[in-house]
Amino acid sequence: MPGFALFVLIMVYPTVQAALISLQKWAPVPGGRSEWIGLDNYLKAFSDPVFLDALVNAGAYTVVTVPLQMSIGLGLALLLDGAMPGRTVYRVLLYLPVVTSWVVVSLLFQYMFQSGPGVANLIVVDVLGLVDAPVPWFLERWTAFIAIGALGVWKGVGWAMIVYLAALTAVPRDQHEAAALDGAGRWGRFVHVALPALRPASIVISILLIIGGFNVFISVLLMTGGGPANATQVPLTYMYQQAFEFLNFGYGSAIAFSLTLVILAISAVQYLATRERKGG
Amino acid sequence: MSGTISFWHAYATDSPEVKTIDEIVIPAFNEQYPDIEVQALAVPYDELRQKLVTAAAGDQLPDLVRADIGWVAELANLGVLVPLSAEMQQFDELASTVYPGPLETNRWAGEYYGLPLSTNTRVMLYSSSLLGEYGLTAPSTMDDMNAMAATLAEDDIFVFADNGAGGWNILPWIWSAGGDITDADVSVASGYINSAASVRGVEALASLYQAGNVPNVILGDSGGLGPWEGLEQRVYATIYDGPWTFAYFGNQYPDFDLTSAPLPSGAGGSISVVGGESIVMTQSSGNKPAAAAFLSHLLSEEVQLEMARVGQIPVLESLGASLVDINPYYEHFVEQLQTARARPATPAWAQIDALLQAEVWKAIRGELTAQEALDRVAEGADALLAEYR
Numbered sequence: 001m002p003g004f005a006l007f008v009l010i011m012v013y014p015t016v017q018a019a020l021i022s023l024q025k026w027a028p029v030p031g032g033r034s035e036w037i038g039l040d041n042y043l044k045a046f047s048d049p050v051f052l053d054a055l056v057n058a059g060a061y062t063v064v065t066v067p068l069q070m071s072i073g074l075g076l077a078l079l080l081d082g083a084m085p086g087r088t089v090y091r092v093l094l095y096l097p098v099v100t101s102w103v104v105v106s107l108l109f110q111y112m113f114q115s116g117p118g119v120a121n122l123i124v125v126d127v128l129g130l131v132d133a134p135v136p137w138f139l140e141r142w143t144a145f146i147a148i149g150a151l152g153v154w155k156g157v158g159w160a161m162i163v164y165l166a167a168l169t170a171v172p173r174d175q176h177e178a179a180a181l182d183g184a185g186r187w188g189r190f191v192h193v194a195l196p197a198l199r200p201a202s203i204v205i206s207i208l209l210i211i212g213g214f215n216v217f218i219s220v221l222l223m224t225g226g227g228p229a230n231a232t233q234v235p236l237t238y239m240y241q242q243a244f245e246f247l248n249f250g251y252g253s254a255i256a257f258s259l260t261l262v263i264l265a266i267s268a269v270q271y272l273a274t275r276e277r278k279g280g
Numbered sequence: 281m282s283g284t285i286s287f288w289h290a291y292a293t294d295s296p297e298v299k300t301i302d303e304i305v306i307p308a309f310n311e312q313y314p315d316i317e318v319q320a321l322a323v324p325y326d327e328l329r330q331k332l333v334t335a336a337a338g339d340q341l342p343d344l345v346r347a348d349i350g351w352v353a354e355l356a357n358l359g360v361l362v363p364l365s366a367e368m369q370q371f372d373e374l375a376s377t378v379y380p381g382p383l384e385t386n387r388w389a390g391e392y393y394g395l396p397l398s399t400n401t402r403v404m405l406y407s408s409s410l411l412g413e414y415g416l417t418a419p420s421t422m423d424d425m426n427a428m429a430a431t432l433a434e435d436d437i438f439v440f441a442d443n444g445a446g447g448w449n450i451l452p453w454i455w456s457a458g459g460d461i462t463d464a465d466v467s468v469a470s471g472y473i474n475s476a477a478s479v480r481g482v483e484a485l486a487s488l489y490q491a492g493n494v495p496n497v498i499l500g501d502s503g504g505l506g507p508w509e510g511l512e513q514r515v516y517a518t519i520y521d522g523p524w525t526f527a528y529f530g531n532q533y534p535d536f537d538l539t540s541a542p543l544p545s546g547a548g549g550s551i552s553v554v555g556g557e558s559i560v561m562t563q564s565s566g567n568k569p570a571a572a573a574f575l576s577h578l579l580s581e582e583v584q585l586e587m588a589r590v591g592q593i594p595v596l597e598s599l600g601a602s603l604v605d606i607n608p609y610y611e612h613f614v615e616q617l618q619t620a621r622a623r624p625a626t627p628a629w630a631q632i633d634a635l636l637q638a639e640v641w642k643a644i645r646g647e648l649t650a651q652e653a654l655d656r657v658a659e660g661a662d663a664l665l666a667e668y669r
Contacts, residue, residue, distance in 0.1 A: 027334065027358070027359075029337060029356065029358050029359055030325045030336045030337070032358065033357075034357055114504075115496065115504050116505070136496055136501050136504070138500070138501065139496065139499055139500075139501055208289055224554050227638075227641075228499055228638075228641055229637070229641040229642055230638055231639035241634075244330060244333065244636075245630055246631045246634075247333060247354070248360070251372055
C-alpha cells in the first residue's frame, strides 16, 4: 500500500496534471487564468509542419541508429564472448561511453564535427577523400544528423553489447557442441544456435532503443538547438522550446503526450509482430 | 523604512559590474536607508529568463529584477509585474529623466511595467589600419559597403560578419532600408515586415552573403570563426556589435585598433537596434515601498555614473554629454542611440524572433526570396500578435 501511494504521488499525479495542462491554454503563474480548449493543442500539433518534421527527424534517427547499435553491439559481444586476453578491459572500455555524461560528449562531438578543421572533416576530406572541401556539418539537416547519429551509436553500442553478452552466456554449451558434431561451422552455429537464443534479448533491445531513439533530446539540444531554421528539431527539443522559451506550456504538454502516443503505437505494433512470429 | 528586499540582476561576475553593485551601489543606498537590507543575486544572463519563469510559476519571485528589455512585456502579460505607471508614486518624475526610446520598451497594454536601467545598441566596428591599407574608410552608405565588398574580396576578406539572423542581427538592415516590423500599436505585421523596403533590407544582406562577402557564421555555423575572432584575425573587415566589445578587446587583444562608426545608411537612414535592461518590481514583493526606494536609487545620477564607468550606458538624458569623458568609445553609441529603435514590445516577441530567424536564414541561403521569407514571417507574426491583442 505505501508503495502504491508513492507510485501515485510521483508517477500518476504528474502525468494526470500534465494531461490536464495539455487541454488548456495554460497560464504558468499561480492565480493566472487558464482557458480550457479541449483537443486544440493536439489538433495544432498534428497540423504543425515543425512538429511533423520533428517526428520524421526522430524516426530517421531511430531507423538508422537502432540497427547500427544492435549489429555493432552484437558483433562486439560475439568477439568478447570467446576467450581472449584483456577481455574484461575491452568490455569496460566499450561500456564507458554509456555511463559518460550526455552533456560532455555532446559538446565534444559538436567540437569534432565543427565546420573548419575538425576531426570529422579531417577524416572525410584527408583520410577517406570522400569530399573535396570541409563539410559545414551543422548547416544542413542530414549532415547534422550524421553527427548526432554518430554520437547516438557511439554512446549506445556498449549497452547493446552488455545485454547481448548476458544473453550469450545463457546459450547452453551442449547445443553448440551438438551442432559442431553435426558438422556446423562457426557461421552455421551462429545462425542456427546463437541467433535463435538471442531472439528475446534482441526484441527487448530493439524496443528500448526505439523508445530511446524517439526520445533523443540532450544531444540535439546542445549540438544544434533544433536549428538551423528548425531543420533538426526533434519532438522533445520542440516541446522544450514551446514550453520553456515561448511559455506555451499547454502546447508543450500536448507535444509530449503526442510523442507518447506515437511511441506506444510503434511499440504495440512491434510487440504484436514479434509475438505472432513466435506463435507461428 | 525597514526590511529586506531581494534583487536579481545578471550583472557579469567576470567584469567589475557585480563588484560595483555590491561595494558601491548598495552601501550608498544603506547610507540613506540603513534599515533596508538589499539581497542582490547575480544570475548568469542566459539563465535569468528561465529562472524568472520557474520562479513565477512557483510564486518565488524576488522584489526587483533587472530584466532584459525584451522580457518586460512577456512578464507583464503573465501578470507578475507591478504596473509602475499606475502604482508607483515616483514614476512620472523618474520617467521624465530617462530617454524616451528605452522607456517605451516597458509599455504593455497601456501601462509601464518597468523603467530603463541601462541601454545599448550596435554600431559598426572595424580595424582602421586594415581599411587604411586598402585606402578605405568606414562605409557610410550601403552603396559604399557593396563597393568595399568587391575591393576586399580580391584578398579573400569578408566585408561583414555577424553570428546570427535573429531580430538583434537583422532589424538594423530592415530599418536602415526604410522598412518596419509592425504597425505602431504592435497589432499587425503584414504590410510592415514584408513591405518592399523591408524586403530590400534583407536582400542587401542576402546578396552580400550569396556573393561570398559574408561568412557562414551568420547561419549559425558552429566551429566557424566568430565575428570577434575573425575581426581580430583580419579576415572580417567589419562587424556590428555593442559597447561590451571594447571591454573584451581591451582584455583579449589590447593591441588591436578597434574603431567604431555609425551603421551604413540606407533609404531609411542609419538605424540600429536598442538593447539594454529594465528594472521591474514584482507583484509578489512583500515590501514595495522599500523596493521602490532602491529602484529610485538605481536611477540616480550617482549610481548611473558608477555603472557607466564599468560599461553600462546610462539612461538619464542629463548624463548624455558627460559619457564620452568616462569612456571615449561611447561616442558613436550615444550618437547611434539617437535614432536606434527597440524591438516591438509584445509577449509574442520570442516566438516572432524565432520565426524571423528561421525564415531569414532561408532567404540568406537563397532557398527563398526575401519577399517569400518575409511574407511567411508576416503571416505567422499576425497570428501570434492576434493572440495577445
